[in-house]
Amino acid sequence: MGAVEKAAPVVAQQPMVALLGNPNCGKTALFNRLTGARQKVANYAGVTIERKEGLFTSTAGNSFRLLDLPGAYSLSAHTPDEEITRDVVAGLRAGERSPDVVACVVDATNLRLNLRLVLEIKRLGLPMVLCLNMVDVAQKRGIVIDTARLSQELGMPVVETVAVKTGGEKALVDALDAMWPVHQSQANPLSAIDAVSVEETQREVRRILALAVKDADDRGNRSEKIDHFVLHPVIGPVILALLMFCVFQAVFSWAETPMDMISGGVEGLGAMLKEHMADGVLRSLLVDGVLGGVGAVLVFLPQILILFFFILVLEDCGYLPRAAFLLDRLMGGVGLSGRAFIPLLSSFACAIPGVMAARTIQNPRDRIVTIMIAPLMTCSARLPIYALVIAAFIPDREVWGVFNLQGLVLFCLYFAGIISAMAVAWVMKRFMGTKRNRPLMLELPAYHWPHMRNLAIGLYERAKIFLMRVGTTILTLMVLLWALSSFPGAPEGATQPAIYYSVAGMLGRALEFIFAPIGFNWQICIALVPGMAAREVAVGALGTVYALSQTGDELATSLAPVIASGWGMPTALALLAWYVFAPQCLSTLSVVRRETNSMKYPLIMAGYMFALAYVATFITYRTALALGA
Numbered sequence: 001m002g003a004v005e006k007a008a009p010v011v012a013q014q015p016m017v018a019l020l021g022n023p024n025c026g027k028t029a030l031f032n033r034l035t036g037a038r039q040k041v042a043n044y045a046g047v048t049i050e051r052k053e054g055l056f057t058s059t060a061g062n063s064f065r066l067l068d069l070p071g072a073y074s075l076s077a078h079t080p081d082e083e084i085t086r087d088v089v090a091g092l093r094a095g096e097r098s099p100d101v102v103a104c105v106v107d108a109t110n111l112r113l114n115l116r117l118v119l120e121i122k123r124l125g126l127p128m129v130l131c132l133n134m135v136d137v138a139q140k141r142g143i144v145i146d147t148a149r150l151s152q153e154l155g156m157p158v159v160e161t162v163a164v165k166t167g168g169e170k171a172l173v174d175a176l177d178a179m180w181p182v183h184q185s186q187a188n189p190l191s192a193i194d195a196v197s198v199e200e201t202q203r204e205v206r207r208i209l210a211l212a213v214k215d216a217d218d219r220g221n222r223s224e225k226i227d228h229f230v231l232h233p234v235i236g237p238v239i240l241a242l243l244m245f246c247v248f249q250a251v252f253s254w255a256e257t258p259m260d261m262i263s264g265g266v267e268g269l270g271a272m273l274k275e276h277m278a279d280g281v282l283r284s285l286l287v288d289g290v291l292g293g294v295g296a297v298l299v300f301l302p303q304i305l306i307l308f309f310f311i312l313v314l315e316d317c318g319y320l321p322r323a324a325f326l327l328d329r330l331m332g333g334v335g336l337s338g339r340a341f342i343p344l345l346s347s348f349a350c351a352i353p354g355v356m357a358a359r360t361i362q363n364p365r366d367r368i369v370t371i372m373i374a375p376l377m378t379c380s381a382r383l384p385i386y387a388l389v390i391a392a393f394i395p396d397r398e399v400w401g402v403f404n405l406q407g408l409v410l411f412c413l414y415f416a417g418i419i420s421a422m423a424v425a426w427v428m429k430r431f432m433g434t435k436r437n438r439p440l441m442l443e444l445p446a447y448h449w450p451h452m453r454n455l456a457i458g459l460y461e462r463a464k465i466f467l468m469r470v471g472t473t474i475l476t477l478m479v480l481l482w483a484l485s486s487f488p489g490a491p492e493g494a495t496q497p498a499i500y501y502s503v504a505g506m507l508g509r510a511l512e513f514i515f516a517p518i519g520f521n522w523q524i525c526i527a528l529v530p531g532m533a534a535r536e537v538a539v540g541a542l543g544t545v546y547a548l549s550q551t552g553d554e555l556a557t558s559l560a561p562v563i564a565s566g567w568g569m570p571t572a573l574a575l576l577a578w579y580v581f582a583p584q585c586l587s588t589l590s591v592v593r594r595e596t597n598s599m600k601y602p603l604i605m606a607g608y609m610f611a612l613a614y615v616a617t618f619i620t621y622r623t624a625l626a627l628g629a
């Protein structure tokens with residue numbers, strides 16, 4: 001081997017270091033710590049699995065490229081994620097440079113599971129360094145690892161890292177520096193891995209563990225004590241429900257001040273424009289189109305961030321896999337596997353990553369059903385609509401002394417989405433024929449306090465995505481809608497506001513035939529048209545439509561009071577029901593087409609969701625009318 005290495009030339013550009021390891025061992029945390037903001041996120045060519053690459057410069061001034069690979073349990077790939085990881089390290093992916101160094105990241109508290117992959121990768125013969133990550137947790141649990149011995153047994157440098165601590169990555173950087181200059185090398189064929197049986201690998205893992213690791217008696221540790229309650233068959237679900245409940249309460253009560261500040265700012269800006277600009281087309285475009293539309297969506301940033309703050313905290317401290325575990329039985333009841341939990345949970349952010357995450361489900365029927373119900377989970381784009389209508393119609397008061405009524409309604413809307421998703425899954429499973437599912441086997445990580453840096457990065461990314469959408473898609477659609485709503489102008493002797501006679505007004509009135517039975521007026525109908533492209537656009541559209549509907553010269557203040565005086569309670573409830581079900585997101589439908597590689601599923605999805613939406617809205621509206629709400 002030495003002779004071969006001497007002959008190999010030094011890597012010409014910056015060497016490529018690949019971070020590889022089991023899911024959840026801290027690769028991404030390490031990646032973020034090493035690269036900071038110097039990262040590029042894209043997809044692997046032809047598939048929708050995220051590819052993260054970054055750059056970093058070591059203390060010695062050497063510069064490396066870093067690749068964050070999808071987590072894998074084994075190189076004999078079982079899931080599309082694992083396939084990518086295998087192909088990239090083995091240099092089998094066209095257009096993808098194979099790594100020059102593999103930094104294998106392992107969870108130091110779970111070497112028994114993690115070392116198997118290490119041994120597999122070692123057989124590829126690439127230069128390697130082993131990162132014992134989470135040594136902070138290992139230490140606390142009294143796990144003592146003899147790194148020198150481990151390094152000797154594995155035949156590679158072994159370093160200890162704490163990816164969530166400043167400076168916790170230093171040992172890895174030093175180890176990479178020690179490998180400088182990096183020589184070109186070629187991975188052995190994958191058959192080298194298959195040649196060794198799983199049992200043999202397992203035996204080798206046990207042998208090494210016996211030599212290098214002393215595990216203090218693990219029983220009675222903190223996580224297990226906590227899990228005694230959290231995973232309890234009765235107490236567990238109660239805790240889960242309470243937690244979720246508090247989250248939705250907070251979404252309303254904490255967001256109030258920042259929302260007031262944003263809408264105050266938007267209004268102030270509008271007032272300033274009105275004062276300093278002559279009345280005319282440009283002023284109307286800026287005030288009614290841009291500020292009225294975009295401003296109406298922008299105020300929901302605080303609520304979205306608060307919701308994600310909680311989701312990220314729960315994920316980071318290790319609660320989410322437990323929730324999956326708790327819900328496995330519930331999902332089993334409708335014929336879904338617990339594996340569907342993660343895709344469905346992601347769908348609360350947005351159905352698109354959810355649909356893509358369904359790739360990790362091996363059973364094709366389960367996968368299809370999961371994809372089909374993902375858009376029923378309440379995505380963050382619905383939040384603006386829900387929040388707007390709730391703020392306008394649901395009184396902000398206490399119920400039973402503890403709960404805030406607005407939060408309670410929001411909770412119910414989320415719940416309605418979940419329940420109907422389960423019902424649809426159950427029906428689809430009937431149609432497709434049933435098949436028994438194996439119970440969920442999940443690695444439950446130890447609980448730990450969430451890390452500020454991870455939280456901050458997660459929230460920053462959410463905010464960026466939201467603001468990008470506001471600045472691009474929503475802004476464009478708003479300007480377009482403003483144009484459609486402004487021309488042609490009102491005829492002589494008009495009795496209605498000008499928008500009533502515009503192209504959009506005509507369109508809205510035409511649609512009223514379909515939507516009047518479920519309680520929507522022509523303003524809502526207009527807003528639904530651009531709202532077909534993406535849900536939150538409808539809020540902006542209502543902003544524009546109502547800004548242009550204002551008669552006289554008074555300023556269109558925030559939207560909530562305007563709709564509160566314009567709609568009845570039945571219409572408000574009907575609109576909420578509509579948004580629980582309506583398939584108003586073209587991007588989701590196109591991703592479903594791509595992921596299922598057929599037009600059939602997006603069409604079925606759009607069809608069943610429209611039908612559900614219409615029926616649910618009809619019932620809601622008629623019931624509310626009958627009850628005299």
Ligand SMILES: Nc1nc2c(ncn2[C@@H]2O[C@H](COP(=O)(O)OP(=O)(O)OP(=O)(O)O)[C@@H](O)[C@H]2O)c(=O)[nH]1
Nearest residue numbers: 023024025026027028029071133134162163164316
């Ligand atoms: N205490 C502690 N926690 C860590 C450490 N490294 C990572 N974590 C936490 O472990 C969790 C998983 O980390 P990630 O970086 O997302 O793991 P990953 O390997 O990228 O996971 P996948 O992308 O799903 O394969 C996060 O909650 C981190 O905050 C560490 O060294 N110490």
Ligand SMILES: [Mg+2]
Nearest residue numbers: 027028029071
């Ligand atoms: Mg990761």
